[in-house]
Amino acid sequence: xxxxxxxxxxxxxxxxxxxxxxxYAGSRYKMDLEQxxxxxxxxxxxxxxxxxxxxxxxxxxxxxxxxxxxxxGAPTLYIMAYLTLAYVFSFYFLPQIWEIGxxxxxxxxxxxxxxxxxxxxxxxxxxxxxxxxIIPYLQLxxxxxGIIVEVSGFGGISRATAILIAFALVxxxxxxxxxxxxxxxxxxxxxxxxxxxxxxxxxxxYMYFGxxxxxxxxxxxxxxxxxxxxxxxxTMGQSWYVSTVLxxxxxxxxxxxxFSAAFTAxxxxxxxxxxVIMPLYTITMPLIFLVxxxxxxxxxxxxxxxxxxxxxxxxxxxxxxxxxxxxxGALTAMVPAAILILAxxxxxxxxxxxxxxxxxxxxxxxxxxxxxxxIVITLIALYFAIYSSTTLVNLLLLGYAGVTQFxxxxxxxxxxxxxxxxxxxxxxxxxxxxxxxxxxxxxxxFFGINAGFVALCINFAATVIVSLSTQAEPNRxxxxxxxxxxx
Amino acid sequence: xxxxxxxxxxxxxxxFLAMCISVPLWxxxxxxxxxxxxxxxxxxxxxxxxxxxxxIAYRIERKKIDATExxxxxxVQHG
Numbered sequence: 062x063x064x065x066x067x068x069x070x071x072x073x074x075x076x077x078x079x080x081x082x083x084x085y086a087g088s089r090y091k092m093d094l095e096q097x098x099x100x101x102x103x104x105x106x107x108x109x110x111x112x113x114x115x116x117x118x119x120x121x122x123x124x125x126x127x128x129x130x131x132x133x134g135a136p137t138l139y140i141m142a143y144l145t146l147a148y149v150f151s152f153y154f155l156p157q158i159w160e161i162g163x164x165x166x167x168x169x170x171x172x173x174x175x176x177x178x179x180x181x182x183x184x185x186x187x188x189x190x191x192x193x194x195i196i197p198y199l200q201l202x203x204x205x206x207g208i209i210v211e212v213s214g215f216g217g218i219s220r221a222t223a224i225l226i227a228f229a230l231v232x233x234x235x236x237x238x239x240x241x242x243x244x245x246x247x248x249x250x251x252x253x254x255x256x257x258x259x260x261x262x263x264x265x266x267y268m269y270f271g272x273x274x275x276x277x278x279x280x281x282x283x284x285x286x287x288x289x290x291x292x293x294x295x296t297m298g299q300s301w302y303v304s305t306v307l308x309x310x311x312x313x314x315x316x317x318x319x320f321s322a323a324f325t326a327x328x329x330x331x332x333x334x335x336x337v338i339m340p341l342y343t344i345t346m347p348l349i350f351l352v353x354x355x356x357x358x359x360x361x362x363x364x365x366x367x368x369x370x371x372x373x374x375x376x377x378x379x380x381x382x383x384x385x386x387x388x389x390g391a392l393t394a395m396v397p398a399a400i401l402i403l404a405x406x407x408x409x410x411x412x413x414x415x416x417x418x419x420x421x422x423x424x425x426x427x428x429x430x431x432x433x434x435x436i437v438i439t440l441i442a443l444y445f446a447i448y449s450s451t452t453l454v455n456l457l458l459l460g461y462a463g464v465t466q467f468x469x470x471x472x473x474x475x476x477x478x479x480x481x482x483x484x485x486x487x488x489x490x491x492x493x494x495x496x497x498x499x500x501x502x503x504x505x506x507f508f509g510i511n512a513g514f515v516a517l518c519i520n521f522a523a524t525v526i527v528s529l530s531t532q533a534e535p536n537r538x539x540x541x542x543x544x545x546x547x548x
Numbered sequence: 549x550x551x552x553x554x555x556x557x558x559x560x561x562x563x564f565l566a567m568c569i570s571v572p573l574w575x576x577x578x579x580x581x582x583x584x585x586x587x588x589x590x591x592x593x594x595x596x597x598x599x600x601x602x603x604i605a606y607r608i609e610r611k612k613i614d615a616t617e618x619x620x621x622x623x624v625q626h627g
Contacts, residue, residue, distance in 0.1 A: 149560050160549050160550070277584065289576060299575065347592050
């Protein structure tokens, strides 16, 4: 058998087994909206950990992080810092969100806005913003998957075919088992990721340089500035590092799919304990960076840094091993994609369509519509991924900075009684407008500071000023939940 | 809704100080520690120390929550 057949068979077997596990995961449960979106709020510590880790370690962690280490150097350190700090930050508001979510049977981020501010327009707007920013993120997963399968399959299968097969599988298991599928597939994915990260992260520096210290010494001799900020970039200095770490660690759980993952927990203590142990999972990231740093000297001159990890693994290990790395990579695209699709479909069906056009829809009808939307959203992202444009990365940066603008509405919603819906609405619109302007006119970083962070500060200021100059509103989290909500 | 205690918030600030704001103090290559340039070593070290900080924050929160819960039970009978 040639290399391509071996590697592709390994990938296919692992991906198929995972998909079957995913479909089977939900088969013991009657799938209503609550079960499909938040697993009936029944996940304990292990499953919440798996789900959240599954959502976090996307193709960006796999290809992008090593790619940044390869082409930019020290700025890549921000990834380890922000992931760790995002969990720290979550300790102080996710358990509270869970408590409110339990009280009012919430399933999505927009449900939170709807209840707190009592405005269907604000909730519908928030859901639309969420869906719009999820699509480029999803598209990135698809494109990443295409690259991974193409390279690790030694070119035996085209990018478009790989994307099509993988996403038919993703749509199928999300359609059938909802969020339970994602948590179970994460088990396989995390195991493969850990194995891959330890094996190649430590193995490659030893293979080519005889040790990690030796590899770094060689790297410093070849590129003295690569390992301290701003590395091999011109704009990513220390102020960029601080503002970016703050922005991304604050904004992390503002992604609608990560926000609603909090609702799957059995109780809020699970989320507190999760925040204590989650940072340890970040330890796989430095291992991935070691691969990127080693690749600088072993496979120099790649035009696309994202290919560094796959290229060095392909030339250093046998085909079956490439297959395992390829499968791990494919799952790091499929798992987050699944949860992104799930979140976007629910947001659209429940918080946009029902809110704006069909207030009489029952939860059952919402769930049916959401399942149809799974297929529609997958097709939209597929279209973008296959006829992909070069502005993809821009869209993603815009997405991260964009969803972070939800932060004032969420934090003030929990902790500041004086905030009003007009304040939050204004802050959100202003924040997104500033982000869009700065990013699209290529002024990011803005005077050395992350544009999203600039926008977030303006957003906070606008929210406070407008809230204080409008009439005080009751905190609708203090109300008793309406029992009749479930139609 | 239980609001975070001040003590727990202060402990949570420690990783933010160590990994983020203090970057000018540790963004350097030498000395190497365990074969890692100093800045990379520092970040990895704090990945390991952060769960300890959060465990302390967790204990502080738990103490407060348990105290409020038992106080609540004394006052109001739970059905």
